[in-house]
Every structure is written in C-alpha cells, then in structure tokens.
Amino acid sequence: MSGRFLTLMRMELRRLMTPVGIAMPIFMLALTGLFAVLEARSAKNVDATRLLSNLISGFTLPFIAPLLGGGMVAWDVKDHWLRTLLMRPMTRTEYLMSRILALYFLTALSVVVITVIAIVAAGAIAEKEIAWNLGRFLPMLLFLLCHGYMIVLLMALLSCWTPGIFNVAMLIFWAIASASVGALVGSFKWDSAILTVGRDFLFPSGFLDAVETMSREGGDIWPHLVWGIASAFGFTGVTIWSINRMNVEGGTE
Amino acid sequence: MSFPAISAQAVTKTYKSFRSSVRALTDVSFTVQPGEVVGLIGPNGAGKSTLLRILLGYLPSDNGASVSIFGRLPDELEVRSWTGYQADSVFRSPQIAVRKFLEFHSELLGSLGSASQVDEFLTAFTMTGSAGRSLTSMSKGMRQKVELILAFLGRPKIVFLDEPTASLDPPSVFELREFLAQQKAKGVTIFFSSHNLTEVENICSRVLFINDGRLVADYPMEGRAQGFLEEAFRRHLVERRVA
Numbered sequence: 001m002s003g004r005f006l007t008l009m010r011m012e013l014r015r016l017m018t019p020v021g022i023a024m025p026i027f028m029l030a031l032t033g034l035f036a037v038l039e040a041r042s043a044k045n046v047d048a049t050r051l052l053s054n055l056i057s058g059f060t061l062p063f064i065a066p067l068l069g070g071g072m073v074a075w076d077v078k079d080h081w082l083r084t085l086l087m088r089p090m091t092r093t094e095y096l097m098s099r100i101l102a103l104y105f106l107t108a109l110s111v112v113v114i115t116v117i118a119i120v121a122a123g124a125i126a127e128k129e130i131a132w133n134l135g136r137f138l139p140m141l142l143f144l145l146c147h148g149y150m151i152v153l154l155m156a157l158l159s160c161w162t163p164g165i166f167n168v169a170m171l172i173f174w175a176i177a178s179a180s181v182g183a184l185v186g187s188f189k190w191d192s193a194i195l196t197v198g199r200d201f202l203f204p205s206g207f208l209d210a211v212e213t214m215s216r217e218g219g220d221i222w223p224h225l226v227w228g229i230a231s232a233f234g235f236t237g238v239t240i241w242s243i244n245r246m247n248v249e250g251g252t253e
Numbered sequence: 254m255s256f257p258a259i260s261a262q263a264v265t266k267t268y269k270s271f272r273s274s275v276r277a278l279t280d281v282s283f284t285v286q287p288g289e290v291v292g293l294i295g296p297n298g299a300g301k302s303t304l305l306r307i308l309l310g311y312l313p314s315d316n317g318a319s320v321s322i323f324g325r326l327p328d329e330l331e332v333r334s335w336t337g338y339q340a341d342s343v344f345r346s347p348q349i350a351v352r353k354f355l356e357f358h359s360e361l362l363g364s365l366g367s368a369s370q371v372d373e374f375l376t377a378f379t380m381t382g383s384a385g386r387s388l389t390s391m392s393k394g395m396r397q398k399v400e401l402i403l404a405f406l407g408r409p410k411i412v413f414l415d416e417p418t419a420s421l422d423p424p425s426v427f428e429l430r431e432f433l434a435q436q437k438a439k440g441v442t443i444f445f446s447s448h449n450l451t452e453v454e455n456i457c458s459r460v461l462f463i464n465d466g467r468l469v470a471d472y473p474m475e476g477r478a479q480g481f482l483e484e485a486f487r488r489h490l491v492e493r494r495v496a
Binding site: 081247 | 311312330331333334336337338340342343344345346347348349353357358360361362363403
C-alpha cells in the first residue's frame, strides 16, 4: 500500500467518525445485547455460535453496515469530496478501495466488539455458562466478516448508480426478493436442478451460506466459500468499472 | 521540446440524455503559453465550466477533439500533480478542520507538498486564526479562500480558477490579486473563468470570450483601456440578440 493510500484511508476513517457513526454501533450493541440476554434466559447456556449465526448474521451485520455507509459514493459526488480528491494524483480505484476498506474496517470492528460484548453480557446477566466452541466460532466469525465485505461492496456498487441512500433501499429489496424467490424454489421447485442452481446466483451470499452450513453442523462449506470468493472478486471488478464510468461533478454519464 | 501550457483543438461537447442532446461547446480551439494569465469570460450558460472540466480531464469531449496540458493528456496522474483547480463548488465537513484538510491535500501531493507551505498560504490569505475551525463553520468567502489555497498547494505549473472572486470581500480580493501576481512572477500559468470583468482586466494578459459554446474572441490585454471588456461584452450580447 502506498503512503498516499494510507493517508486517504486515515481521512476516510476520520470522515466516518460522525455523531451517527459513533452512535450507531453503540445503539446496535444495546439492541444486540438485549436480544442476546433474552435468548440466553430461555436456553440452558449461551451458545456463542448460535448467537453468531442467528442474531449477528441476521440482525446486527445487515443493519450496521447500511447505517454507517448508506449512499457512500453518491454523497461523495454530491458533496464534491470525490472531485476534491481527483484534483490530486489519485485514481478513482484508489478512492473507491480506501472508501470501502475504511467502512469495512469500522463495520468489522463494530461487529467483533458487539459480538463479544453481547455474548459475555448475556452470560453474565442471564447467569448462564458460555459455550464458545472456538473451533467453530472463529471460522464462522471470519466468514461473517467476509459477508460484511460483500454488503459494503454492494452498497458501494449500487451507490455508483443511484442517488442518496437509495442504494440501501435497493440492497434491502434485492436481499428480500432473492430470499423470497429462493424460498419459493426451495418449497415448490426443489426437484428442478436448473432452478436450484440458479437460486444460488440470485444474491452473492456464499459466505453467509457457509456460516449457516457451519451452524447446522452439516454439509460441505467449500462450494459456498468458492461462490463467496468468486462473487467478492467479481463484484469488486464491477464496482471499479462503475466508479470509472462516473461523472465526478454530477452522476453517471 | 517545449509544449504549450494548454492546447485545445476542435473541442466540442454534447450532453446527451434519453430525450434530448444539448451542444455545450462547438469547435473551440486555442492555446495558452507557459506563464500566461488567461481569463475566460462569457454569459451564464456559455460553456465556461464545461470547458474548464474538459481541460481538467473531468469530462470527456466529443470525438475528434484534442486537449493537452504541457503536451500530456489532462487526466494523466502525473499531470494532476502539477495542476491546481479552484472549483466554484466546495466540499464541507464538520469532522475536518481547515489545517487538517490542507495538510491532507499536501500529503496527497507527496514530496511536492509541505506543512510549511500550508502555513505560508494561510498567512498570505490571513487565515491563520481560522486554521482550527471546521470546514462547515466557515463563511462562503472563507471557504473559497481555502479552495484557492488548495489550488496552489504543491508546485503547480498551471492553475485553473473558476470564479475566484465570487464570494470574496474587497480585502480578500486585494489579497488574491497580490497572491496571483506573485504566482505569475514565479511562472505559474493561470487560466481563470470569471464574471468580474474589472478583475479580469487587472490580472489577465489575455482574455478569451466564449458565447453559446463558441470561442468568439481572443483579446490580448496589453494597452487596453479600463472598461474595454465591458464594451466588448455588450457588443457580443447585441450581436447575439441580432443573430
């Protein structure tokens, strides 16, 4: 990484330190902790992997990334930040990757801290033993953080093409639509090989599928991971292409 | 081999949308030699900002045009390390203070930038006392001064200014005039777009007049009487109405 890229990363992190950027992780910590305690009270112990696959992957991560990074590129164009940067010997790809990595760093850090504190707090408040099962917990956390990168990446891609925080709405619509279609295929067309394979391409959720597979303690995670890695590279490429198509003084040409 | 600071040949720009297309520039050609201070004037919507953006490499021109800055394409990374730009639109952020913002840009310029230069320019624009304030807490004029400082950070060979005096109070205009004279003496090429004809007359050695997307006049300013540009402007507007 060049010194210029690190300078830009530092500035992007500074720009994320808004009152919202600080309040949101705290707010999500409070909510996640509350749900973790409620779940722990009705269980015989605090199962860290179950909390990770249900609560963190289904609630905390999908909320925190869009709350921190909604409209990222679109707003950078609108408030002239991107144009300001491109006055300097800086490529659009460098800007994009610094923006994505800074947001991802904050998201990943928040998720890790929230996860650990919520689990420990649930054990302490509910007075239940914590089953960490680190052999499964740590890989699941890693895959979940990879899925976090996918969410940040997709927000960046969509915000290259849509104004304001419309990218968040599109991402939510995309996720819900693909989950609905996937459920329909699973329920009614489960015997169709083409539709079953096609379902995997509705949304790049390979890393999340790997987490779910691990939480069920059954099935092969490798096909999911390969799909996750392929989609991460593929969508990174599409996002870089998109940012290089943009008119920095007003939107996509 | 020496290249002109700016070479624009047959620059045409059409903004296309689904419903219509608008021709913003038509066959604009000119050159600017190193060290010249050239003004760009014209009525609103004449195509001044579009031309500036094309010269800066932010916008592509239509096929067939040729634009170069010191013999290089304007969107080359190396060109950006010695090109300054003061835009008419500014970035604001409550998280970033003026000095931090300027130092950040200085760092992006690598070895060309320096903290001492930031201090020097803050002093030249009497902004030392405001260096700790956030970018959102500044008045429009103060913010414009930050943008002007940004344009001259590093060691630019050419600087593009878009309405540099638009929000400045008279003392700041005097500061800017003095500052530009210093930069001119250092050999910096300055190309600026403005509606302030008096400033253009005071500062520029040459003025380009653009109207309806066409370059209609190229005036050397040496020996011109005060008020020449206003007369020329009025004459072009009358010709435009007649046409």
